[in-house]
Amino acid sequence: MTQPWAVRPETAADRAAVRRVVTEAFPTPAEADLVDALRADPAWLPGLSWVATGPGGEIAGHALLTRCRIAEPGGRAGDAVALAPVAVRPARQRTGAGTAVVGAALDAARRAGETLAVVLGDPAYYPRFGFVPASRFGVRAPFEVPADALMALPLRDGPVPAGTIRYPAPFGV
Numbered sequence: 001m002t003q004p005w006a007v008r009p010e011t012a013a014d015r016a017a018v019r020r021v022v023t024e025a026f027p028t029p030a031e032a033d034l035v036d037a038l039r040a041d042p043a044w045l046p047g048l049s050w051v052a053t054g055p056g057g058e059i060a061g062h063a064l065l066t067r068c069r070i071a072e073p074g075g076r077a078g079d080a081v082a083l084a085p086v087a088v089r090p091a092r093q094r095t096g097a098g099t100a101v102v103g104a105a106l107d108a109a110r111r112a113g114e115t116l117a118v119v120l121g122d123p124a125y126y127p128r129f130g131f132v133p134a135s136r137f138g139v140r141a142p143f144e145v146p147a148d149a150l151m152a153l154p155l156r157d158g159p160v161p162a163g164t165i166r167y168p169a170p171f172g173v
């Protein structure tokens with residue numbers, strides 16, 4: 001059942017709880033390790049790591065946007081933000097926490113003047129936020145992906161960068 005979720009940017013005090021949520025949501029600790037590595041990377045964008053909290057203030061969901069670049073080979077590179085990972089505690093999934101925390105993180109990116117968000121994920125989930133196939137903008141992944149799994153969302157009016165995504169180093173791609 002969908003319920004209202006409070007959302008806010010993460011604070012330094014949330015790090016352990018975020019790690020627990022991300023660890024629980026995925027089969028291996030790889031995504032939790034990725035979040036911790038991104039926190040120590042220049043790609044980390046203060047204010048764009050968001051949490052959804054339950055009635056007692058406990059963290060149930062997390063969404064992270066970090067800096068990536070998009071460039072044509074030999075051409076100009078433009079800034080974008082990569083949405084990854086998104087995690088909701090299994091016991092709280094399908095109650096609206098993911099929708100609330102992803103929406104809030106994207107709104108914060110809009111307020112910060114970001115141009116474009118990209119996500120590699122389930123094409124059944126992300127269109128609710130306005131994501132469309134990234135190919136519409138000439139945006140490609142640096143590896144083979146199913147065409148509809150790479151999605152992009154312009155965050156303001158005007159041109160968006162085209163080309164291949166360069167993910168932050170901790171993604172290891």
Ligand SMILES: CC(C)(COP(=O)(O)OP(=O)(O)OC[C@H]1O[C@@H](n2cnc3c(N)ncnc32)[C@H](O)[C@@H]1OP(=O)(O)O)[C@@H](O)C(=O)NCCC(=O)NCCS
Binds near residue numbers: 086089
């Ligand atoms: C994917 C995830 C973040 C969604 O968060 P959530 O809080 O469970 O989702 P919400 O409650 O906001 O949204 C529920 C809706 O999304 C759909 N949905 C949930 N998870 C989905 C998934 N993996 N694929 C497709 N649709 C999904 C539900 O069918 C539901 O649809 P409805 O609103 O039409 O009823 C969460 O399930 C999760 O953490 N999964 C494990 C980790 C993961 O796969 N993360 C995403 C890749 S980085």
